[in-house]
Amino acid sequence: MIKFCDYSKKNQNFKKDMIKEIYTLFNKTNEYELEKCTQELEKKFARYNNSTFSIGVNSGTTALQLALLVSGIKKNNKVIIPTYTYIATALAVLNIGAIPIFADIKEDLTIDENKIENLITKETKAIIPVHLHGNVCEMDKINKICEKYNLTLIEDCSQAHGAEYKGEKVGSKNIGCFSMHSSKIISGLGSSGIITMNNKEKYEQIKECLLPNSNKTNNIISKRTPCKMDAIQAAIIKIKLENVEKIIERKINIAQKYKENISNNKIKLIETNLKNKNVYRDICIKIDNPDKFISYMKENDIEVKQLYAPLHLTKFFKTNKNKTLSISEELCKKIVCLPNYYGITDEEIVYICEKINEYKL
Numbered sequence: 093m094i095k096f097c098d099y100s101k102k103n104q105n106f107k108k109d110m111i112k113e114i115y116t117l118f119n120k121t122n123e124y125e126l127e128k129c130t131q132e133l134e135k136k137f138a139r140y141n142n143s144t145f146s147i148g149v150n151s152g153t154t155a156l157q158l159a160l161l162v163s164g165i166k167k168n169n170k171v172i173i174p175t176y177t178y179i180a181t182a183l184a185v186l187n188i189g190a191i192p193i194f195a196d197i198k199e200d201l202t203i204d205e206n207k208i209e210n211l212i213t214k215e216t217k218a219i220i221p222v223h224l225h226g227n228v229c230e231m232d233k234i235n236k237i238c239e240k241y242n243l244t245l246i247e248d249c250s251q252a253h254g255a256e257y258k259g260e261k262v263g264s265k266n267i268g269c270f271s272m273h274s275s276k277i278i279s280g281l282g283s284s285g286i287i288t289m290n291n292k293e294k295y296e297q298i299k300e301c302l303l304p305n306s307n308k309t310n311n312i313i314s315k316r317t318p319c320k321m322d323a324i325q326a327a328i329i330k331i332k333l334e335n336v337e338k339i340i341e342r343k344i345n346i347a348q349k350y351k352e353n354i355s356n357n358k359i360k361l362i363e364t365n366l367k368n369k370n371v372y373r374d375i376c377i378k379i380d381n382p383d384k385f386i387s388y389m390k391e392n393d394i395e396v397k398q399l400y401a402p403l404h405l406t407k408f409f410k411t412n413k414n415k416t417l418s419i420s421e422e423l424c425k426k427i428v429c430l431p432n433y434y435g436i437t438d439e440e441i442v443y444i445c446e447k448i449n450e451y452k453l
């Protein structure tokens with residue numbers, strides 16, 4: 093069976109170095125020495141991302157929540173997010189008492205920047221564009237909208253480590269929230285995340301929240317449960333970060349191989365904006381009757397997946413059918429993702445493409 097993603101194969105090349113790195117943690121004599129490992133990773137990630145600061149936390153969801161809180165987003169404030177994203181983007185908004193407002197997406201599966209403005213009301217305080225599947229949102233237009241309406245801009249970069257908008261890393265100009273969950277491009281083993289930012293005041297507020305200092309005045313978020321990235325995750329992610337260029341290069345190479353080898357004209361590879369750097373966390377295709385395709389691929393020992401449904405149509409968020417979200421409603425049900433993890437072989441990709449090409453609708 094060719095798995096959609098196989099963590100053991102994904103980490104195989106880095107395992108020895110990761111174990112060595114974790115081993116060094118046993119020589120640390122106290123929590124301050126352990127904490128230094130996370131701090132070193134934070135410095136390295138900030139440098140990599142061209143951000144002034146970075147803070148390691150226990151998940152991408154926590155990263156989003158803290159970013160919202162230090163940006164002054166309060167109960168019942170509205171936050172615009174794309175309806176097509178992993179549910180955590182919306183839950184982070186709900187968890188701090190704010191309300192997610194769903195925006196439509198474009199054919200490239202990122203938020204439609206031209207449909208954001210008419211969702212803005214006086215309660216709207218922030219926008220979270222999501223660089224989904226490793227593809228980059230149209231940031232110039234979104235930035236302009238945020239400036240015009242004085243809204244906070246937080247980028248959900250959970251699926252786009254290393255991706256670039258017009259030559260600049262995602263999350264380097266605004267607050268960037270990254271998940272380092274096992275399924276991501278720079279991944280630990282289990283759960284963790286990183287926040288990047290350039291604003292010293294917000295950075296210090298989050299720091300105080302993570303490591304409360306009773307001599308300082310408590311700020312609005314310092315009552316929270318500790319949620320720092322632990323030293324073991326930091327040790328593992330350090331090795332991934334040292335190899336990130338190799339990982340991204342392979343992801344782009346896998347995408348290229350799929351593009352070159354798929355010739356079934358009933359199947360459309362989702363195109364991305366070539367002026368940006370897409371890091372292909374996922375390879376997405378558009379196909380009619382995806383259930384039939386998924387069963388066919390399974391019969392051929394290939395696991396493919398439909399990852400997300402538009403949130404406004406899910407049981408949890410079900411809102412009235414909304415005409416402005418029509419692209420999401422039409423498009424998302426046809427999206428299927430193909431295996432493309434670091435560690436998949438060229439032979440496996442060729443076999444997957446052969447089966448795709450033999451597929452008849």
Ligand SMILES: Cc1ncc(COP(=O)(O)O)c(C=O)c1O
Binds near residue numbers: 152153180181273284
């Ligand atoms: C787009 C997106 N946002 C947020 C998250 C939340 O990250 P985590 O699972 O680390 O909390 C994820 C990852 O799962 C994600 O893919």
